[in-house]
Amino acid sequence: xxxxxxxxxAGARPNFMKLAPVxxxxxxxxxxxxxxxLDWRIVHTGQHYDPGMNGVFFSELGIPKPDVHLNVGSxxxxxxxxxxIERYEEHLLRNRPVATVVFGDVNSTVACALAAVKLxxxxxxxxxxxxxxxxxxxxxxxxxxxxxxxxxxFVSEQSGVENLKREGVDDEKIHFVGNVMIDTLAHELxxxxxxxxxxxxxxNSEEYCLITLHRPTNVxxxxxxxxxxxxxxxxxxxxxxxxxxxxxxxxAVKGLQFExxxxxxxxxxxxxxxxxxxxxxxxxxxxMVLTDSGGMQEETTFLKVPCLTIRDNTERPITVEMGxxxxxxxxxxxxxQAFEDVLSGQWPQGEDIPLWDGRAGERIAKIFLSGVx
Ligand code: UD1
Numbered sequence: 001x002x003x004x005x006x007x008x009x010a011g012a013r014p015n016f017m018k019l020a021p022v023x024x025x026x027x028x029x030x031x032x033x034x035x036x037x038l039d040w041r042i043v044h045t046g047q048h049y050d051p052g053m054n055g056v057f058f059s060e061l062g063i064p065k066p067d068v069h070l071n072v073g074s075x076x077x078x079x080x081x082x083x084x085i086e087r088y089e090e091h092l093l094r095n096r097p098v099a100t101v102v103f104g105d106v107n108s109t110v111a112c113a114l115a116a117v118k119l120x121x122x123x124x125x126x127x128x129x130x131x132x133x134x135x136x137x138x139x140x141x142x143x144x145x146x147x148x149x150x151x152x153x154f155v156s157e158q159s160g161v162e163n164l165k166r167e168g169v170d171d172e173k174i175h176f177v178g179n180v181m182i183d184t185l186a187h188e189l190x191x192x193x194x195x196x197x198x199x200x201x202x203x204n205s206e207e208y209c210l211i212t213l214h215r216p217t218n219v220x221x222x223x224x225x226x227x228x229x230x231x232x233x234x235x236x237x238x239x240x241x242x243x244x245x246x247x248x249x250x251x252a253v254k255g256l257q258f259e260x261x262x263x264x265x266x267x268x269x270x271x272x273x274x275x276x277x278x279x280x281x282x283x284x285x286x287x288m289v290l291t292d293s294g295g296m297q298e299e300t301t302f303l304k305v306p307c308l309t310i311r312d313n314t315e316r317p318i319t320v321e322m323g324x325x326x327x328x329x330x331x332x333x334x335x336x337q338a339f340e341d342v343l344s345g346q347w348p349q350g351e352d353i354p355l356w357d358g359r360a361g362e363r364i365a366k367i368f369l370s371g372v373x
Contacts, residue, residue, distance in 0.1 A: 045111070
C-alpha cells in the first residue's frame with residue numbers, strides 16, 4: 001500500500017451501516033496504519049439528507065463526522081449521479097486519495113467510482129458481485145458498472161464470487177470477506193434489544209409484523225402501491241403492523257390521498273423512518289417482516305425471522321437458499337398466502353450463513369494493510 005489516504009464514500013442510508021465496521025476495523029489497527037503512513041477520511045455525498053435518513057445513523061453507529069460533504073441532495077438518476085461525479089471529481093483533484101472505497105449499490109457508489117477511476121485512482125467495492133439479473137432496477141446497473149471499474153472487490157456471499165468470475169474479473173481481485181452489514185448488526189444487537197420502541201408502540205414481541213417499502217417498482221405506480229397498502233391494512237386486522245415510511249413512499253402515498261386512511265387505523269402504525277437500533281429491535285422481535293429492502297432481507301436471515309420479500313428477484317440469493325426470506329412478488333394473493341404460511345408455522349427456520357460472523361470489516365482492514373493496492 002502506498003502512503004496516503006483512503007476515501008471511504010457514503011451517501012445513502014444503507015451505506016452508513018456498511019461503512020461503520022470498516023472504520024472500526026481500520027481504527028483497531030491504528031499503529032499499522034501509522035507505520036504505513038496511511039489514513040482514511042469519510043466523504044458524504046449528501047444523497048440522503050433528512051436527519052432521519054442520515055445524521056441519526058452517524059451518531060448511533062459512532063461514525064465520525066464526514067471530513068468532506070458534497071451536499072448533492074435529490075434529483076433524477078442522471079442529475080443526481082452527474083452532480084456527485086462533478087463534485088467528487090473536484091474533491092479528488094484537490095485531495096487525491098490512494099484509493100476510493102465505495103459501498104453497496106446506490107447512485108453515490110457508481111458516481112464516485114466513475115469519478116475516481118477516470119483520474120486513475122483505484123476503486124474498491126465493498127459488497128461486490130451481487131446480481132439480481134434485472135436491469136430495470138437502478139441498483140443493478142450501479143452494481144454492474146461499479147464492479148467493472150473496481151480494482152479490488154469485497155464479496156458478501158458465494159454467489160457474488162461466481163457472478164464476478166463469470167463476468168471475467170481476475171481471481172486475485174476478488175475477496176470473499178463476509179457481510180459488513182451483519183458486522184454492524186452483531187455489534188449493535190444487544191444494545192438494540194434494550195430499546196423501548198415496542199413499549200412506545202404498544203406492541204408485544206412476536207405479535208406484530210414490520211413492513212417497509214421504498215423500491216420504485218412497488219411505490220411509484222399507484223396501481224401497484226394501492227393494493228399493497230390495502231393488503232397491509234387487512235393484515236393489521238389480524239396482527240398489528242408497524243410501517244416506518246420512507247420519504248419516497250410518503251410522497252407516493254400522499255399522491256394517492258390514502259394518508260388519512262392509513263393514519264386512522266390504530267393497528268397500522270405508520271411512523272417516520274427509524275433510527276438503526278429501533279429498527280433492529282423491531283426486526284428482531286417481529287413475527288414476520290415484509291420488505292423490499294436488500295439489507296433487511298439479510299438482517300432477517302441473520303436473525304432467523306421470517307421475511308416476505310416483496311420482489312420477484314433478489315441479488316442476495318443466499319437469503320432464500322439458506323435463510324428465512326422468500327420472494328413473494330408484489331401481487332396481493334401471493335403475499336396473503338405467505339402471510340398465512342408464517343402464521344401457521346409453515347416457514348423455513350434458516351441456517352447460519354458462511355462468513356456472516358461479524359468480522360468482515362476486520363478481514364477488509366487486513367487486506368488493505370497487506371499492501372494489495
Ligand atoms: C436509495 C437507493 C436505494 C436504497 C435506498 C435506501 C439509489 C438508486 N437508490 O433509494 O438503493 O435502497 O436509497 O433508502 O441510489 N428523499 C428525501 N429525503 C432524503 C432522501 C431522499 O425526502 O433524505 C426523497 C427525495 O424526494 C428523493 C426520493 O426520496 O427524490 C428518493 O431518494 P433517492 O436517494 O433518489 O433514492 P431512494 O429511493 O432513497
